[in-house]
Amino acid sequence: xxxxxxxxxxxxxxxxxxxxxxxxxxxxxxxxxxxxxxxxxxxxxxxxxxxxxxxxxxxxxxxxxxxxxxxxxxxxxxxxxxxxxxxxxxxxxxxx
Numbered sequence: 001x002x003x004x005x006x007x008x009x010x011x012x013x014x015x016x017x018x019x020x021x022x023x024x025x026x027x028x029x030x031x032x033x034x035x036x037x038x039x040x041x042x043x044x045x046x047x048x049x050x051x052x053x054x055x056x057x058x059x060x061x062x063x064x065x066x067x068x069x070x071x072x073x074x075x076x077x078x079x080x081x082x083x084x085x086x087x088x089x090x091x092x093x094x095x096x
Contacts (some may be wrong), residue, residue, distance in 0.1 A: 039080055049087035056081050 010028060014021045035053065038045050045053040061074045084092070 047085070049085045051085040051088055052083045054081045054083070055079070 010021055010024045014024045035045050039053060039055055042055050055078050057078050060076045063072060063074050065072050
């Protein structure tokens with residue numbers, strides 16, 4: 001198993017489409033910016049058949065600091081959740 005980096009993705013897309021890497025860099029960069037901006041706004045980002053990125057929000061929680069023995073409040077936070085789409089799930093199950 002290997003890691004597919006942004007640079008490797010650029011190279012593969014550029015080679016596959018016969019387009020300059022600088023153009024592919026701009027397209028991939030803009031795509032990722034749009035996805036990130038949508039998630040920061042709290043939007044759901046759906047890439048049909050690939051998957052859905054959703055933002056989950058968790059409110060503040062009360063907890064105990066075991067080292068000091070006092071109660072404290074953990075601040076609210078948000079996380080990104082990804083659910084794979086139908087085509088991606090099929091591709092992964094064939095690969096197993």
